[in-house]
Amino acid sequence: MKEPVSTLRLHPVTFPPALLLGLVVIRLIYLTFYAPWDPPGVQSLELRLEAQRGRILDRRGAVLAMDAPRYQVVLEYPPIAYGGDPVRRARWLQQVDEILSPLLGLSVQEATRSWPDTWWQFPVTRGIPEDLARVVSQRIEEAGLRGVRVRPYWQRVYPDGPLLGPVVGFVFFGADDLGVEGRRGAAGVEKAYDELLRGKPVILRVPVDAEGRPLPLQEEALAQPEPGGEVVLTIDRTIQAIVAEELARGLQESGAPRGDAVVLRPRTGEILAMVSLPAFDPNSPETLDRDARNPVVQDLYEPGSVFKILTMAAALENGVVQPETRYLDQGCVEFGGAPICNWDRDRYPGGRGWLDMTELLIYSRNVGAAHLARLLGPERFYAALHAFGIGEPTDVDLPYEAVMRVRAYGDPDWREADLGRQSFGQAVSVTPLQMAVAVSAVANDGLIMRPFVVQEIRTAEGVRRTEPRIRRRAISAQTARTLREMLAGVIEREAVKARVPGYRMAGKTGTAQIPTPLGYDPRDTIASFVGFGPVEDPQVLILVKLDRPRRSPWGSEEAAPVFARIAARILPLLGIPPAASGP
Amino acid sequence: MSRRQRVLLAVAGALLFLTSFFLLFTFLSTAAVEQGQIVQNLSETLAALKRGNAAMEEAIARESAIPRLRERARSMGFLPGGESMGLPLSLPITLPLGDAGP
Numbered sequence: 261m262k263e264p265v266s267t268l269r270l271h272p273v274t275f276p277p278a279l280l281l282g283l284v285v286i287r288l289i290y291l292t293f294y295a296p297w298d299p300p301g302v303q304s305l306e307l308r309l310e311a312q313r314g315r316i317l318d319r320r321g322a323v324l325a326m327d328a329p330r331y332q333v334v335l336e337y338p339p340i341a342y343g344g345d346p347v348r349r350a351r352w353l354q355q356v357d358e359i360l361s362p363l364l365g366l367s368v369q370e371a372t373r374s375w376p377d378t379w380w381q382f383p384v385t386r387g388i389p390e391d392l393a394r395v396v397s398q399r400i401e402e403a404g405l406r407g408v409r410v411r412p413y414w415q416r417v418y419p420d421g422p423l424l425g426p427v428v429g430f431v432f433f434g435a436d437d438l439g440v441e442g443r444r445g446a447a448g449v450e451k452a453y454d455e456l457l458r459g460k461p462v463i464l465r466v467p468v469d470a471e472g473r474p475l476p477l478q479e480e481a482l483a484q485p486e487p488g489g490e491v492v493l494t495i496d497r498t499i500q501a502i503v504a505e506e507l508a509r510g511l512q513e514s515g516a517p518r519g520d521a522v523v524l525r526p527r528t529g530e531i532l533a534m535v536s537l538p539a540f541d542p543n544s545p546e547t548l549d550r551d552a553r554n555p556v557v558q559d560l561y562e563p564g565s566v567f568k569i570l571t572m573a574a575a576l577e578n579g580v581v582q583p584e585t586r587y588l589d590q591g592c593v594e595f596g597g598a599p600i601c602n603w604d605r606d607r608y609p610g611g612r613g614w615l616d617m618t619e620l621l622i623y624s625r626n627v628g629a630a631h632l633a634r635l636l637g638p639e640r641f642y643a644a645l646h647a648f649g650i651g652e653p654t655d656v657d658l659p660y661e662a663v664m665r666v667r668a669y670g671d672p673d674w675r676e677a678d679l680g681r682q683s684f685g686q687a688v689s690v691t692p693l694q695m696a697v698a699v700s701a702v703a704n705d706g707l708i709m710r711p712f713v714v715q716e717i718r719t720a721e722g723v724r725r726t727e728p729r730i731r732r733r734a735i736s737a738q739t740a741r742t743l744r745e746m747l748a749g750v751i752e753r754e755a756v757k758a759r760v761p762g763y764r765m766a767g768k769t770g771t772a773q774i775p776t777p778l779g780y781d782p783r784d785t786i787a788s789f790v791g792f793g794p795v796e797d798p799q800v801l802i803l804v805k806l807d808r809p810r811r812s813p814w815g816s817e818e819a820a821p822v823f824a825r826i827a828a829r830i831l832p833l834l835g836i837p838p839a840a841s842g843p
Numbered sequence: 844m845s846r847r848q849r850v851l852l853a854v855a856g857a858l859l860f861l862t863s864f865f866l867l868f869t870f871l872s873t874a875a876v877e878q879g880q881i882v883q884n885l886s887e888t889l890a891a892l893k894r895g896n897a898a899m900e901e902a903i904a905r906e907s908a909i910p911r912l913r914e915r916a917r918s919m920g921f922l923p924g925g926e927s928m929g930l931p932l933s934l935p936i937t938l939p940l941g942d943a944g945p
Contacts, residue, residue: 312897328901329894390898412894417901419908484886501909 307466310414310442311459314488316428316449318497319532319715325428325450325542327414331393332386333364335372337407352407359403360384363396387415416443420497422539423504426554427495427658427713430542447552449491449713451659456717459488489719494530494712499523502829503533507804510822511537514787515810520556520692521822523830526700526792526801528728529709531656532830534693558662560689561805564772565603565624565815566790567685569699571632572621573743574644577735580635581617583746589615593627596676600630600684603771618746622754624769626684633683638669641679645688647734648698649708655731656693656711664689685772696803699790701734702743703766703798708734748795758791758820760827762838766798767791767823769815774808784808789819793827799836802826 316325335356337349357368364385375382388396388410397410416431418424429448435441442461445454462485507521523533536555540548553559575581589611592601602611602625612623620628633641645651651666666688667674681687690698693711701708710729717724735743747766751758755769770788773780787809792801804819804826812818831838844852905911 312893322907323900323904326901326904327897329897390894412890414897417904419901419904421908421910423909484890497909501913 307464308442309462309464309485311461311485312414312487313416313431313443313459314457314490314718316457317490317492318495318500319493320496320498321492322497323419324424324493324495324497325416325418328417329390329412330386330415331388331390331396331410331412333360333384333388333396334381334409334411335368335375335384335407336381336409356405356408359399359405360396360408363392363399364388386413414443416542418542421543422541423500424495424497425539425542425552426536426556427493427500427534428542429554429659430548430552432548446548447660448554448658449493452657453491453714453717456719457488457491460486486720489717491714492716492718494532494715495534496532496833499830499833500533500535502833503535503826504537504539506822506825506829507535507537509825510804510806510818513811514806514818516787516806516808516818518555518808519804519806520559521802521804521826522556522692522696523800523802523826524696524700524711526703526709526798529697529700529711530715530728531693531711531713532800534713553660554658556692557656557658558660558691560662560664560691561786561807562686562688562772562775563690563695563788564685564770564786565626566695566699566768566770566788567688568621568624568629568683569702569743569747569768569790570644570648570650571629571636571641571683572617572746573648573702573735573739574636574641575617575632576742577644577739578636578640581632583617583742586614586616587620587628587631589613589620589623589625589627591627593630595630595634595680596678598677598680600626600680602626618749621746621768622750629684630680633679638676638679641683642666642668644734645682647732648701649694649731649734650688650690650698654694654697654711657714657726661693662691663694685770692803692805696790696801698734699768699792699803700801702740702747703792703801704740705737706733706735706740708732744795744798747791751791755789755816755820757816758789758824760793760824760831763793763827763831763836764795764839765791765793765827766795767820769820771813771815785813787813787815787818789815789823791823791827793831794836794839796839799834800827800830 313327315323315327318324335353337352353369353372361368366385368384371384372382393410393412399405400408400410418428418430425448427448429450429452430446431443431450432446433441434444436444443458445451445457450457462483503521503523507519510516511519518537520536521533522531522535524531534554534556540552542548542552576583589602591605591609591611592599594600602608604623611627612619612625615623615625615628619625620632636644645666645668651663651668653661653663666682667678669679678687697708697711708731710731712726712728715726717726744766747768748764750769751765751767755767758765758767758769767790770786770790772786772788774784774786775781786805786807788803788805790801790803792798802823804822806818806822809818
């Protein structure tokens with residue numbers, strides 16, 4: 261019987277091709293499903309799709325910072341395309357030059373002189389607006405030019421320029437803590453809310469053909485970068501512009517080279533304006549040198565007589581004096597072995613005689629403030645400074661807040677003379693914002709609010725509003741009301757240049773000496789004024805500070821009028837009508 | 844049916860199956876590539892629209908920036924608030940009693 265022949269048996273001649281075919285199939289399956297997309301030897305290009313950074317808006321929705329599209333012309337000429345032939349490369353460059361130079365207004369050959377041989381790509385020019393980018397792209401297409409691309413990118417734009425530079429800040433290109441490169445906030449709100457504003461970029465490694473053209477993209481290449489969230493500030497751009505205008509006028513009239521001003525709502529801690537002049541322009545990288553900071557938050561100064569508000573508040577709060585308590589004002593007294601004199605000791609060598617507490621503030625008596633410090637004693641005095649937040653950050657949502665420790669009772673370097681000097685604002689350093697926040701307690705019935713500049717954050721997840729937050733109670737409501745009336749007297753009876761037509765305001769002048777390594781500057785001063793109003797229901801607090809005014813050194817002469825002009829213009833804007841009873 | 848006919852039929856069936864399979868595969872692949880290109884084009888259009896939108900927004904922001912507004916207001920004859928505290932009234936105000944207001 262004949263055995264059946266198996267059809268599956270392979271002939272020895274067909275076995276090798278079948279094996280080869282099998283190997284090919286296995287390799288194809290591997291390459292299709294398992295092999296890495298970018299196998300070694302395949303040239304690829306890293307494409308970074310930058311996310312659109314979120315906008316920064318003022319409280320009324322005006323754009324303060326945004327990402328706008330700009331274009332760059334990039335040359336791409338991988339070595340493989342010209343086989344290392346410099347003649348071909350030069351010819352190609354010449355062709356690019358002839359076609360693009362008239363449009364771009366620059367010599368492409370000149371611009372590419374620094375193009376290293378090892379680079380595939382080279383950006384010829386950046387910052388091209390959309391209409392020109394369209395024309396260039398069209399020309400490239402018409403001429404069939406290869407290896408030239410017009411690529412979009414985002415550029416940070418600040419429409420109001422220096423007006424909000426110190427508050428909004430600026431961005432720079434650099435690496436973060438993890439070494440990932442990209443645009444980072446470097447100062448101001450841009451820095452404080454960088455994580456939220458920056459969004460999520462997409463980074464692709466795209467394989468390219470021999471001429472550097474990307475091969476058809478994979479699915480993930482369709483991923484769009486995630487734009488950043490939006491930040492809405494408490495800053496009112498109109499108020500900011502008014503404050504900047506009046507501060508600039510104050511600088512011009514007084515001859516001061518620089519100055520600061522801050523406007524806040526004492527009831528909530530919202531900062532409505534924060535101005536420093538001269539200011540840097542965040543649109544111009546060349547101005548972003550060491551001055552690109554926010555002095556209202558970052559610069560310390562000795563506040564001088566405005567600090568007497570806090571000394572008086574502590575004395576009233578602790579019951580050591582009443583508004584009608586009188587003391588004997590002498591021209592100079594000795595305190596802890598050091599002399600303390602009034603600023604007008606030349607005019608009143610023996611002092612002004614018996615004065616009550618309101619008059620102490622009205623005539624800004626250094627001797628009187630030292631008298632209060634002596635009555636309080638160091639423990640109660642420093643406890644009061646702590647209650648007002650002196651010597652600690654305000655916790656404002658801006659970066660790099662400066663703080664200087666207060667040399668206090670119990671510290672090894674403390675001397676009794678420090679107490680006397682600190683009572684009228686010497687030997688203690690604060691930022692303009694810290695001073696404004698401390699005084700805001702008097703305007704807000706004794707409560708200190710956390711100051712803030714961001715009122716709303718808008719992301720894909722939703723909207724988050726910043727709620728006003730009480731930091732602490734500095735003094736009782738009764739003490740605050742009493743002190744408000746006393747400070748109203750300062751404007752009504754002495755600092756007349758701080759009067760605001762139609763409004764009853766309260767405030768205090770400050771004329772501070774400037775400490776130097778060799779002692780206090782014998783000539784220059786810092787003239788300041790801090791005030792709030794209307795006294796019956798304080799809605800706004802304004803601090804004005806002029807550094808080294810030339811015309812007059814006094815806060816009452818130079819800073820007070822700036823305060824008055826700012827208040828007169830912004831109070832109606834805030835919907836606060838003038839009172840019939842006002843001056 | 845002879846053995847030879849059965850073999851031919853089997854081969855024809857297999858060829859038909861393979862041909863249909865390849866046709867279907869080719870059709871689906873082409874469709875996938877085509878759809879991919881459409882999606883990619885849409886994605887690029889979306890990105891271009893976003894850029895165009897941002898460019899327009901920038902133009903609006905620039906035109907409504909404070910320095911620009913101030914410049915335009917000046918060119919229209921307006922003065923900044925700080926420079927004029929009130930309107931200069933030089934009218935011969937002798938309104939009749941009925942129009943004088945409360």
